[in-house]
Amino acid sequence: MSQILCRRLILSVFTVFAFCARVQATEISGTISTTLTIYDDSELVGDVKCMVAGNPCIDFGASGIKLRLNGFTITENITGCTSATSSQDGIDVGDVVSLHDVAIFGPGLVQKFGGFGIGIFGSSKVRVEGVTASDNCFSGIILVGSMDSDIERNVFVRNSSGSEGAPCGGT
């Protein structure tokens, strides 16, 4: 697992410089083919289909912001869980720099990602509420080196189907 995480971090840093566009928009829907980094309060206004190879679909780029799923679904629809898909998370917080006071509010579904449904890395005071994470290859939500976070009233179903020995699961 630690090897996987290390690889993830390296790839993510590369992603920031090479692919990510700064996005101010607050409304998200449709197909995402390169990592969408949000810097302001954002919300889904329709279902999202993710086709981001080797990187997270949506990434938090600033502290003090919220993402509202508004009942919509974020889907990657991965067809096979392999180590190559392990960096393809649904939503990441703090995988590049540590963040604080960010929130992800449901209802909403994050499903079928090759990595984690939601990854929270080295951050603090992260709130995830009312989200369903389902059928992701690794954990539904994972907290790594994070503190003072609140994971409340979420549903985690059928995650970690492809963890192959890594300690993964719901949260």
Added chain:
Amino acid sequence: MNVYSGNGAVPSTFSSGATSNNFGVGLVGTSKDNLIEKNKIGGNLNGVLIASSTQGGNIIRRNLIAGNPPVQVSNEFGASVGADIQDRSTPGANTFEDNRCLTYMGSVEPAPCPSISKLDDDEDRQEREIAAFGRSRLALPQARLINAVFHPSGGLLPKAAASARPAQTAASDSATVTGKVVDAACFMLHASAASAASHKDCGAACLARGVPLAIATDDGVLYFPADGNQRLKSMLNARVRASGTVVEKHDPMELKMPVGDKNQMVVRVEGGYKQITIESLARIPAEKR
């Protein structure tokens, strides 16, 4: 509360007798001082997994953890494949409190599972009961009580209640009151239930917790004894005749009624009430009723 269900898969390299490290809720790495509370965790390879590398101080309490792993999985891969709680940490490093669970793998003695008791301590259930009780019992009866029976002005008493008033109701006048000794708080919420014989045990429990008793006349007027429950407590649900001085009290009164072991409902009586300083009190034998 989070819900964890069906998480985890047995790896392709799994050998019989081994243990899975997948979970519904996992404390891995150097996790410490976390609170895992009031979650429903079922059908995962392990319900709660605590890795040996954790730093302690984690509290796992009031969770419902059952069916981990699913029975078909344990049949196929062996019972050791997982448990409701798989605890690889140092005994005593973490705290398990009031979980409902069936299987435990770890070194804590006594094991925190199986544990299927503590139903009466379920705060969620008590909160629901209080809310439902308030919705179904409080709204309408309270309006009836405040506006009809306990209003200080005799002129606003309903006709039936007025006829039940004792011969003299002027302030500080002597009167004789005939009625049934009831748990006052319950009576105000649901008079017929409080007067029923089946309520006697419940009323006794309320009495033991300090709920005030009163004499309820046939027409629903309550007379609260000035000296508290002392003289009435041995007569709960009995029919009595009390003579003494009756006064109209105009201050609001709060009656506290226990709900469950830890909670209570407060019924506020506004508009005044009747208080009797009992000088003589007699139980009316059943054959004379």
